[in-house]
Amino acid sequence: MTQAELNKLYESLTKEEALIRKELADVTVKNPSAKGTLQPKRVEYGDPDDEDSYAHEVTDIDLNVAMEKELKTRLDEVVRAKERIKAGQYGKCENCAQDIKPERLKVMPIAALCMDCTRKLKS
Numbered sequence: 001m002t003q004a005e006l007n008k009l010y011e012s013l014t015k016e017e018a019l020i021r022k023e024l025a026d027v028t029v030k031n032p033s034a035k036g037t038l039q040p041k042r043v044e045y046g047d048p049d050d051e052d053s054y055a056h057e058v059t060d061i062d063l064n065v066a067m068e069k070e071l072k073t074r075l076d077e078v079v080r081a082k083e084r085i086k087a088g089q090y091g092k093c094e095n096c097a098q099d100i101k102p103e104r105l106k107v108m109p110i111a112a113l114c115m116d117c118t119r120k121l122k123s
């Protein structure tokens with residue numbers, strides 16, 4: 001990868017990072033369990049003693065927790081990819097330091113591991 005390509009990638013990763021952080025802030029506000037000081041917004045769902053509305057609320061919170069987790073994982077991957085670009089290590093596997101195949105990086109620019117390590121670490 002040329003320096004110009006790396007710069008371009010770094011730029012798009014920075015944009016993606018900002019986007020994820022914004023989404024994460026949204027989810028975190030909607031998800032009271034993520035912030036100790038916020039109380040669940042029961043009011044939105046009507047009578048807290050009503051079982052149906054309570055179930056609805058729980059589902060929403062669960063969904064937000066799942067989304068938050070996913071966004072955090074994604075954010076971590078993006079940040080790490082940026083760090084690798086800065087350190088001149090982009091395209092190298094974080095586990096075995098081998099070059100990650102360009103085809104793989106094309107479909108997954110934030111890939112931190114080569115295919116072999118992905119397979120090894122998953123099994």
Ligand SMILES: [Zn+2]
Nearest residue numbers: 093096114117
């Ligand atoms: Zn590897």
